[in-house]
Amino acid sequence: MQRSSFGAIIPLLLLLASGEASAHALLDHAEPRVGNKVVTAPHEVTLWFTQKLEPAFSTITVTDPAGQRADTGKTRVNGNQMSVSLRSGASGTYHVRWHVLSVDTHTTEGNFSFQVGQ
Amino acid sequence: MDGFGADIDGPLIAVRAVHFAATAITAGTLVFRTVVTNPASPAEPAVAQSFRTQTQRVAWIGLATAMISGVIWLLLQASSMSGLPFDEAMTSRVLSTVLSQTQFGQVSEIRMAMAVILAACLAFRRTPLTDWLALALALGLTAAIAWTGHAGSTLGELGNLHLAADVLHLSAAAGWIGGLVSLVVLLAAARRHPATAWAQLARDATRRFSILGIASVATLLLTGIVNAWILVGSFHALTATGYGRLLMFKVAAFAAMVAFAAVNRFWLTPELDSAGGLPGDVLHRLTRNSTIEIVLGLLIFAIVGMLGTLHPAIHLVPG
Numbered sequence: 001m002q003r004s005s006f007g008a009i010i011p012l013l014l015l016l017a018s019g020e021a022s023a024h025a026l027l028d029h030a031e032p033r034v035g036n037k038v039v040t041a042p043h044e045v046t047l048w049f050t051q052k053l054e055p056a057f058s059t060i061t062v063t064d065p066a067g068q069r070a071d072t073g074k075t076r077v078n079g080n081q082m083s084v085s086l087r088s089g090a091s092g093t094y095h096v097r098w099h100v101l102s103v104d105t106h107t108t109e110g111n112f113s114f115q116v117g118q
Numbered sequence: 119m120d121g122f123g124a125d126i127d128g129p130l131i132a133v134r135a136v137h138f139a140a141t142a143i144t145a146g147t148l149v150f151r152t153v154v155t156n157p158a159s160p161a162e163p164a165v166a167q168s169f170r171t172q173t174q175r176v177a178w179i180g181l182a183t184a185m186i187s188g189v190i191w192l193l194l195q196a197s198s199m200s201g202l203p204f205d206e207a208m209t210s211r212v213l214s215t216v217l218s219q220t221q222f223g224q225v226s227e228i229r230m231a232m233a234v235i236l237a238a239c240l241a242f243r244r245t246p247l248t249d250w251l252a253l254a255l256a257l258g259l260t261a262a263i264a265w266t267g268h269a270g271s272t273l274g275e276l277g278n279l280h281l282a283a284d285v286l287h288l289s290a291a292a293g294w295i296g297g298l299v300s301l302v303v304l305l306a307a308a309r310r311h312p313a314t315a316w317a318q319l320a321r322d323a324t325r326r327f328s329i330l331g332i333a334s335v336a337t338l339l340l341t342g343i344v345n346a347w348i349l350v351g352s353f354h355a356l357t358a359t360g361y362g363r364l365l366m367f368k369v370a371a372f373a374a375m376v377a378f379a380a381v382n383r384f385w386l387t388p389e390l391d392s393a394g395g396l397p398g399d400v401l402h403r404l405t406r407n408s409t410i411e412i413v414l415g416l417l418i419f420a421i422v423g424m425l426g427t428l429h430p431a432i433h434l435v436p437g
Contacts, residue, residue: 026429050273051271051272051273052221052270052271052272052273052277054199054219054220054221055219056215056216056219056220057199057200057201057215057220079273080273099201101199101220102271103220103221103222103270103271104266104267104268104269104270104271104426105195105198105199105222105266105267106429107198107199107201108429
């Protein structure tokens, strides 16, 4: 194959690879559930993903209604499951931000919120 | 680069493609000389030794390229995993975390150890046992790539099936595409030296390699279907995602390779049997077709280099 043909292949590959925006649907489900309302503040937040995770590069941070850190800072990872303990907190909207590295070396991140109160 | 919707990491894709190709050529060369030519060659010692020297050179170049590209892949991956720019990620803290605490890092360490022992086997050949050990290490070096990719993170029982399919897929690809390089080297030598011993070796090796080729194609097809079922999941995802479209392009390149291989196997190889010496035009066409197959194989490695950096289609399209 000629050199020019090789040159033409790269844009072709890039064109074929285009299409998906940021549809990284790696979060399978969470507890408390995404967007849900719970009566009392949970002791921990747990997230389940579609793939196995690397503990060294996967974290969850949770902020309380006042915008302060609500998690204890130590994220636990087991297979495709990741959780973090929460300090007891007030009613209102909590924001969860997650950043994970799956075992196949893909990095993804996202966030969601849940509400505490009556 | 982020101008195409997907995050395209040029250096990472390039180094992965080079690493896969170099690893496959190393393994395929050792498969060829241990399984294809050695039993096929009652050839005179000078011819056997000359071919061995040539394949030894290919194996060394392949292994050195695989080792260098493997280290660069690890460094680029460390930067990507840590989320830090390349120069900031090159600290002992980041690198030791990647090496000791991630599956990719641990598999990379094991593969590097296998590469070093393989180099020792190539350098200090004492017995036929060393050849078999080298072959086993080269196939291990290839198969272990499965644990660095999508197969390594698939959950549960399906994960074991995915790993098994990927191990076979990688080994078959290396045996076929890497073996083709040795075949072209042998056919070229047979054209340069029309002596009977070279002709005999080339004829026997071509016939034996065609059996290996058929086994490889069958394995690639079967394991490729398993992998696609796990990673793509639906015909819709094949067309709706970049991953799926790239995979179809890869399958098209594979189909073209099979077409050229079929011409070699069913038209040209039988013609080698007819005459005492080797017909020059048949040798020429065999060499040309095999070279085209190698180019298509390298294109497939480039596609695989990119596929592994993309999110699998099954995660992008709701079932």
